[in-house]
Amino acid sequence: MDYHVAKNGSDQATGTIDDPFLTINKAASLAIPGDTITVHEGVYREWVKPKYKGLSDQRRITYQAAEGESVVIKGSEEIKDWQLVEGNVWKVVIPNEFFGDFNPYVETVFGDWLLTIEEPRHLGDVYLNGMSFYEVSAYEKLLNPEVKTETNDHWTRQVVPIHNPEQTKYVWYTEVDQDNTTIYANFHGADPNEELVEINVRRSCFYPEETGIDYITVRGFEMAHAATPWSPPTADQPGLIGANWSKGWIIEDNIIHDAKCSAISIGKEKSTGHHYRTIRRDKPGYQYQLESVFDAERKGWSKETIGSHIIRNNTIYDCGQNGIVGHLGCVFSEIYDNHIYNIALKREFYGHEIAGIKLHAAIDVQIHNNRIHDCSLGLWLDWQTQGTRINQNIFYQNNRDLFVEVSHGPYLVDNNIFGSSYALDNIAQGGAYVNNLFAGKMVHRKELDRSTQYHLPHSTKVAGFALVYGGDDRFYNNIYIGKEGLEGVGTAHYKGYPSSLEKYIEVVHEIHADHAAFNRVDQPVYINRNAYLNGADPYENELENWVDHNFDPKFEIIDKGEEVYLSCELPEEFNQMTGEIQSTATLPRVRIVDAQFDQPDGSDVVVEEDLLGEIRTDNSPIGPLNRLTAGKNYIKIWG
Template identity: 85%
Template sequence: MDYHVAKTGSDQATGTKDDPFLTINQAASLAIPGDTVTVHEGVYREWVKPRYKGLSEHRRITYQAAEGEHVVIKGSEEIKNWELVEGTVWKVVIPNPFFGDYNPYLETVFGDWLVTVEEIKHLGDVYLNGLSFYEVSSYEKLKNPEVRTETYDHWTRQVIPVHNQDQTKYVWYSEVDHQNTTIYANFQGADPNQELVEINVRRSCFYPEETGIDYITVRGFEMAQAATPWSPPTADQPGLIGANWSKGWIIENNLIHDAKCSAISIGKEKSTGHHYRTVRRDKPGYQYQLESVFDAERKGWSKETIGSHIVRNNTIYDCGQNGIVGHLGCVFSEIYDNHIYNIALKREFYGHEIAGIKLHAAIDVQIHHNRIHNCSLGLWLDWQTQGTRISKNILYKNNRDLFVEVSHGPYLVDNNILGSDYALDNIAQGGAYVNNLFAGKMVHRKELKRSTQYHLPHSTKVAGFALVYGGDDRFYNNLYFGKAGLEGVGTAHYKGYPSSLEKYIEVVHEMNADHAAFDRVEQPVYIDQNAYLNGADPYENEADKWVDPDFDPNFEIIDQGDQVFLSCELPENFDQMIGQIQSTSTLPRVRIVDAQFESPDGSDLVVDQDLLDQVRSDESPVGPLNNLTAGKNNIKIWG
């Protein structure tokens, strides 16, 4: 059955093209496996809640925008009847029943791993012609809002400029009593009754209320302005759009923006823990996160029931916490060809779960061909990153590009450009970094206080626990660009680490101790055939390397909107900087997990394509692009 929805329709209609429904939810209450819901031009202010699940890849339920038509689903409502209070400050009084059982001006940003909130923030927001306002904590702060020129990044310990300084003078404040919600806003001279003014009303735009709504496709929509809550790995993780603990969703070709916290969720659900650290306060969040994994496993978390989602070709921006978020529910998924930017740059709140893409338990997840920039953190893989491949992504102008934390591998990072000044946080082990371009510092740390799970290969079954001892990493065929005044570019931080498993075992067993010996001995690292320019520093035991400390590559990522270019210069002998093609057979196994680098189906993998999908040869240079040459390079890498 093909159902149609149009702004000219009626929910008492039959849902045909000539007799369409008025709301998407009316179609969603009827669509069954194999059906398609086509939505026509217009703005639909509703939370779409699919009722039935698809049955397989071949019997999906598809929700799509009509071809060539602009269809918008919003979690907001347009508000008129504003009253001028004084100066440029206006107010509107809204009866509480308007919000139903979810009032974003009463609900706060709250929960586990939320580290600092300078002032209590709510899930509501005010928009003037699409521009998101800032919340202030009192009426007095409305009248003379402070223009913010910079903010502090708690992770990088850096002062950074505010993304949109002019935006910070647009502020709102709310008061909620037993009967009404009063919203005050400084419109800076605009008349809100003559402009488009919207406020957050609904939590989500497209999200099933029940779990297990499998095999849903959502394509071609613009979705925006949802009051999504804080979504850590120890809580329910609703997004503006999401699968809600299901299998086999395809989210593609959408424009998604202005989620208060997270935009796309392929993550956890409530029954395996919901902010217990914050509510109960009896155990650390770390302990509750460990428990949530076992709880999920007891409740049927497996490849057969959860995950295997596809998130592709979406543009995601202006969200407060994440572009894509997921814990446990993201397993076996594929995320590619997405453009993600301006994530967590408003900085109204701060916590440990913020990134363009933030995943926990990314088992066999394939993340490739994404463009991620102007984010607080680009890509953060935390806990149980195993079988995951991060390939052919472009990251730049982020406060940090890539963070891999308390994971044991095997995971592969290949053919990426990490172009920010802070390229990599590595608090993990068991990684392979092959044919990347690093243009920023790399921070490497151990974690000897938190033991985290690892799994049987290509499975959710827990195989054991381990601390992060540091090392057991592989760096082959990478290109490192140093920069004046920037330390930590290169692999020199592995100084003192043995270069083979045999040497490591020999030293460990000379100590005549059990676990204490493993705590004190550095794990082996495998580092070879990398190129270091402009002050980038190599690992001391790297046998085959190229080092030119004085050559400045004048590296730049040129962002022209729909197109992105890599500009750099390379030395005359660059054609000699050739790296061996890496594969399952050449990458040493991961020590703790005792597993090989493989494709998700268990077959061998070969790193034989560059960032632009060009096939490598034995004469291909180090770095992410086959067509890098000596001298000046200007290569289109996106668009």
């Protein structure tokens, strides 16, 4: 059955193209497996709540925008009847019943792992012609608005500027009593009754209320203005759009922006824990997160019931916490061809769960061909990164590009460009980094007081626990480019680590102890045929490499909007810098998990495609692009 929705329709209609429904939810209340809902041009201010699930990949329920038509789903409402108070400050008084059982101007950003919030921030927001305002905590601050950029030197390492400094003068404040919600805003000379002014009203734009609503496709919409809550891995993780603990969603070809916290959610649900660290305060969040994994497993968390989502070809921007978030529910998914930017730069709140993409338990997740830039952190893979592959992505102008934390592998990072000044935080083990370009510093650290789970290969079944001893990493065919004043570029931080498993075993067994011996000895690393330029430093036992501390490649990522270019110069000998094509056969197995690098289906992996999908040969250069050559390079890498 094909249902149609249009702004000139009626929910008493039949839902045909000639007699369409008025709301998407009316069609959602009827659609069954195999049905398609086509939505026509216009702005739909509703929270779409799919009622029925699809039954298989062949019997989906599809929600799509009509071809060539602009269809917008908003969690906001347009507000008129503003009253001038003084200067540029206006107010509007809204009866509380307008919001129903969810008032974003009462609900605050709250929960586990939330760190640098100086005062409560609400889930509401105010938008003037699409531009979001900043919340202030007192009416007096509306008259002389000044919004500072928050920094946390320990966690973020560098200042992240507000995306648009002009926004600092657009601020709002709220007061809520028993009957009314009053919103004050400084419109800086604009008349809110003449312009488009909207406020957050709904938590989500497209999100089922029940779990287990499988095999849904959402295609071609613009979605914006959702009052989404803080979404850590120890709580329910709703997004502006999300699968709510289901299987087999496809979210594609959408424009998604202005989620208060997270845009797309493929995460956990409430029954396995919900902000217990913050509410109960009796255990660390780490402990509650451990428990949530076992709780989920007892409740049926498996490949047969959860995950296997596809998120592709979306543009995601201007969100307060994440572009894509997920714990447990993200397993076996594929995320590709997305453009993600301006995530967590507004800095009204901050915490440990912020990134363009932030996933926990990314088992067999494939993340490729994405463009991620101008984010507080580009990609953060935290806990149980296993069977994961990160390849053919472009990272630049992020506070940090990639963070892999307390995971044991195997995970593969290949043919990416890490173009920010802070390229990699590696607090994990069991990784393979092949044919990448790193133009920023790299931090490597052990984690000997947090033991985290690892799994049977290609499964959610827990196989054991381990600390992060440091090492057990592989670096082949990468290019490292240093910069004046920037330390830590290259692989020199593995100084003293053994270069083979045999040497490691020999040293461990010279110590007459059991687990204590393994805690005291660095794991082996496998590093060969990398290039180190402009001050980047190599691992001391690398057998073959190319080092030129004085050569400056003048590396630059040039963003032209729809197109992105790599500009750099390479030394004359670069054409002789070739490396073996890496594969399951050549990459040493991961020690703790005792597993090999392979595809999600268990077949061999071969790292033969470069960043642009061109096939390598034995004579191809190292780094992420076959087209790189000695001398000047100017290569289109996106668009």
